[in-house]
Amino acid sequence: MTALTLDDARKGLASQPFSVLLGARVASFGNGAATLELDIREDLLQQNGYLHGGVLAYAADNAITFAAGTTLGPDVLTGGFSINYLRPAQGIRLVAEARVLHSGRRQATCRCDLHVVGRDGTTTLSAAAQGSVLTRNGPAR
Amino acid sequence: MTALTLDDARKGLASQPFSVLLGARVASFGNGAATLELDIREDLLQQNGYLHGGVLAYAADNAITFAAGTTLGPDVLTGGFSINYLRPAQGIRLVAEARVLHSGRRQATCRCDLHVVGRDGTTTLSAAAQGSVLTRNGPAR
Amino acid sequence: MTALTLDDARKGLASQPFSVLLGARVASFGNGAATLELDIREDLLQQNGYLHGGVLAYAADNAITFAAGTTLGPDVLTGGFSINYLRPAQGIRLVAEARVLHSGRRQATCRCDLHVVGRDGTTTLSAAAQGSVLTRNGPAR
Amino acid sequence: MTALTLDDARKGLASQPFSVLLGARVASFGNGAATLELDIREDLLQQNGYLHGGVLAYAADNAITFAAGTTLGPDVLTGGFSINYLRPAQGIRLVAEARVLHSGRRQATCRCDLHVVGRDGTTTLSAAAQGSVLTRNGPAR
Numbered sequence: 001m002t003a004l005t006l007d008d009a010r011k012g013l014a015s016q017p018f019s020v021l022l023g024a025r026v027a028s029f030g031n032g033a034a035t036l037e038l039d040i041r042e043d044l045l046q047q048n049g050y051l052h053g054g055v056l057a058y059a060a061d062n063a064i065t066f067a068a069g070t071t072l073g074p075d076v077l078t079g080g081f082s083i084n085y086l087r088p089a090q091g092i093r094l095v096a097e098a099r100v101l102h103s104g105r106r107q108a109t110c111r112c113d114l115h116v117v118g119r120d121g122t123t124t125l126s127a128a129a130q131g132s133v134l135t136r137n138g139p140a141r
Numbered sequence: 142m143t144a145l146t147l148d149d150a151r152k153g154l155a156s157q158p159f160s161v162l163l164g165a166r167v168a169s170f171g172n173g174a175a176t177l178e179l180d181i182r183e184d185l186l187q188q189n190g191y192l193h194g195g196v197l198a199y200a201a202d203n204a205i206t207f208a209a210g211t212t213l214g215p216d217v218l219t220g221g222f223s224i225n226y227l228r229p230a231q232g233i234r235l236v237a238e239a240r241v242l243h244s245g246r247r248q249a250t251c252r253c254d255l256h257v258v259g260r261d262g263t264t265t266l267s268a269a270a271q272g273s274v275l276t277r278n279g280p281a282r
Numbered sequence: 283m284t285a286l287t288l289d290d291a292r293k294g295l296a297s298q299p300f301s302v303l304l305g306a307r308v309a310s311f312g313n314g315a316a317t318l319e320l321d322i323r324e325d326l327l328q329q330n331g332y333l334h335g336g337v338l339a340y341a342a343d344n345a346i347t348f349a350a351g352t353t354l355g356p357d358v359l360t361g362g363f364s365i366n367y368l369r370p371a372q373g374i375r376l377v378a379e380a381r382v383l384h385s386g387r388r389q390a391t392c393r394c395d396l397h398v399v400g401r402d403g404t405t406t407l408s409a410a411a412q413g414s415v416l417t418r419n420g421p422a423r
Numbered sequence: 424m425t426a427l428t429l430d431d432a433r434k435g436l437a438s439q440p441f442s443v444l445l446g447a448r449v450a451s452f453g454n455g456a457a458t459l460e461l462d463i464r465e466d467l468l469q470q471n472g473y474l475h476g477g478v479l480a481y482a483a484d485n486a487i488t489f490a491a492g493t494t495l496g497p498d499v500l501t502g503g504f505s506i507n508y509l510r511p512a513q514g515i516r517l518v519a520e521a522r523v524l525h526s527g528r529r530q531a532t533c534r535c536d537l538h539v540v541g542r543d544g545t546t547t548l549s550a551a552a553q554g555s556v557l558t559r560n561g562p563a564r
Contacts, residue, residue: 111553300468
């Protein structure tokens with residue numbers, strides 16, 4: 001397997017219509033870590049004006065998958081993840097930073113911190129996630 | 142607290158811009174359970190043509206929150222949830238059925254089954270979730 | 283793979299020193315489901331006289347693994363699980379019922395209900411869990 | 424609320440019969456973090472000679488609860504947690520390090536790293552967990 005590059009990751013994200021709909025971007029990618037970002041637009045909010053938890057969950061899922069892609073390659077499937085919401089997410093940008101805790105032959109386990117950047121530039125941890133990603137075709141590739 | 146009605150739940154969902162963006166609907170609501178649905182549109186997919194895991198995660202989060210709303214009332218915050226992806230989600234409609242396992246004074250715990258309805262009407266379990274929801278203002282209301 | 287029997291499962295549990303320490307028993311096993319039980323002894327409690335959450339977590343982990351063993355065979359590793367505690371666990375017996383939601387080539391996803399049986403025979407749902415189990419040697423066995 | 428001390432934490436652990444059964448110790452406690460340790464004894468293993476996943480789950484649960492106790496006080500209940508198993512746990516000592524990510528009025532969310540110390544002193548990350556802890560009596564204390 002040739003290691004994926006940041007450019008590969010950006011093309012990968014661009015090939016996901018749902019990520020395009022949400023305006024997600026790959027901010028960094030490589031060495032067991034990936035950061036996705038998106039601008040907090042009006043149409044991503046819930047009823048109280050905060051970023052919808054579903055957007056945080058999307059970002060956690062996808063950042064975890066991309067982080068695992070740095071060690072497992074592109075042909076992966078997310079097995080599942082857990083997310084805890086810490087604070088209402090209010091600001092201008094969501095930054096989802098995922099990193100691989102352990103990557104084996106067939107599975108990688110990752111954590112993800114979900115920060116919101118406020119209008120004044122302050123950063124707040126809004127949610128925390130943890131999940132696992134499987135290779136799609138098994139170890140015998 | 143007056144029990145919320147299906148109509149209340151529909152107004153609640155309509156007040157979430159992100160749910161409107163995704164085209165989510167409340168199919169049923171009441172007695173410790175809630176079902177959300179959405180049509181699987183082109184712009185909700187990932188790179189292989191399946192429904193993006195982030196949409197499944199959104200639906201799990203929101204269905205769990207609505208189910209808890211039937212016992213805790215409208216002023217709730219989702220604490221967190223876990224989701225396991227079982228099969229690639231391919232079809233025409235996502236149905237997220239959540240039910241309350243236990244509801245206490247301050248917190249409800251719920252499970253959610255995420256089915257995809259195929260073009261031929263068959264239903265496939267695509268993901269399973271479990272999470273907890275907190276009252277927003279504490280028990281003293 | 284030859285399907286495991288209840289007797290195989292009981293031998294498997296007896297080969298786990300920690301399960302022996304806790305007094306766990308296989309109550310039922312087969313067809314995508316497994317039930318483990320243990321008596322709630324004094325030395326399994328926490329500071330308030332309830333069953334320690336760690337015992338509930340042990341039982342969830344092991345019941346999920348055994349349920350997956352009915353479809354994946356004996357050579358499995360638990361990938362992880364989530365547990366939500368619903369009510370303080372007080373009674374004479376813990377019953378952990380796990381069932382497979384989906385079993386693929388390499389992984390099974392299971393849910394587990396953790397009931398406590400009281401002195402009067404009433405049964406209370408004390409915790410709920412969900413987790414995934416991997417085959418140990420990959421699909422090419 | 425007066426902040427709990429390391430000595431309080433040790434007394435708290437000693438009042439849990441199950442923690443005594445497993446030989447758990449509080450190695451450090453304070454400032455939003457807690458570390459529990461236990462020696463990997465024969466009777467804590469599973470069938471392949473590794474530390475049983477249930478012991479790792481116990482340690483994650485309890486370390487998370489103790490870490491939350493540094494910010495929420497002694498009267499807390501663990502709401503739930505997720506654990507991912509990374510590698511077979513083989514060695515002489517388990518070290519569960521938990522830290523609070525966020526502590527609000529009624530709930531704290533924590534992460535926990537579960538390391539195994541080998542006979543040669545090397546340390547291996549064997550599992551990772553994340554969970555939430557609730558105050559028992561609500562915010563009005």
